[in-house]
Amino acid sequence: MASAYGPRRGTPGRRLFEALVGVLCLLALAVVVAALHRLRLYVAYSGLTRLRLCAATFELWLGVLLVLIVVLGPVRRAARHLPRIAALAGAVLLLALGAASPDALIARVAVAQYRAEGVVDVRDLEGLSAGAVPWLDRLPEPERSCLLRPIAAELARGEAWFETNAARKAARDVLSLRPVVEADCANGGPGPRPGSASSSRAPIASEAHPFTS
Numbered sequence: 084m085a086s087a088y089g090p091r092r093g094t095p096g097r098r099l100f101e102a103l104v105g106v107l108c109l110l111a112l113a114v115v116v117a118a119l120h121r122l123r124l125y126v127a128y129s130g131l132t133r134l135r136l137c138a139a140t141f142e143l144w145l146g147v148l149l150v151l152i153v154v155l156g157p158v159r160r161a162a163r164h165l166p167r168i169a170a171l172a173g174a175v176l177l178l179a180l181g182a183a184s185p186d187a188l189i190a191r192v193a194v195a196q197y198r199a200e201g202v203v204d205v206r207d208l209e210g211l212s213a214g215a216v217p218w219l220d221r222l223p224e225p226e227r228s229c230l231l232r233p234i235a236a237e238l239a240r241g242e243a244w245f246e247t248n249a250a251r252k253a254a255r256d257v258l259s260l261r262p263v264v265e266a267d268c269a270n271g272g273p274g275p276r277p278g279s280a281s282s283s284r285a286p287i288a289s290e291a292h293p294f295t296s
């Protein structure tokens with residue numbers, strides 16, 4: 084759009100216009116990098132969620148788009164293909180996200196956080212799909228059974244042929260080896276609910292928070 088309404092190629096001021104557009108794209112790219120860094124701090128502090136994963140994917144696509152504008156924008160022939168390249172980059176990112184199994188990635192980050200800090204916020208893991216079962220199975224009881232029980236019930240009901248996939252089969256294999264056990268899920272099991280104000284994560288609030296100045 085900027086190229087369409089700016090000075091035409093070969094006219095005075097065109098190079099200055101392209102330089103200003105390039106600077107604007109670089110400044111926007113700096114904003115994207117800052118947003119990704121801030122999102123990383125959120126994930127490091129309170130775990131990964133579907134919303135944060137979608138936000139990170141969009142920010143990555145926006146960063147790729149800005150880099151393409153800076154690199155290919157001055158090249159006239161390549162600039163014509165920018166919309167197609169941007170759409171292709173978005174499709175590749177979405178395919179990569181689907182191949183990585185978002186729910187499995189969320190559960191994997193939660194397990195890693197539990198191993199590092201000894202706590203896990205089950206509220207961020209509720210409602211995950213069967214793809215997360217192999218990772219949720221590594222959590223301690225009663226959190227493990229509280230999170231796996233709804234998934235096990237959903238798998239027990241069966242599914243249509245087009246819903247069958249490798250993740251659901253792997254989940255059934257895990258649950259057949261280690262079935263869910265009875266647990267007090269109303270309070271997240273005995274003791275304080277992990278991630279709550281009374282859990283072992285609470286003392287972090289008195290330390291320097293990553294989002295406070």
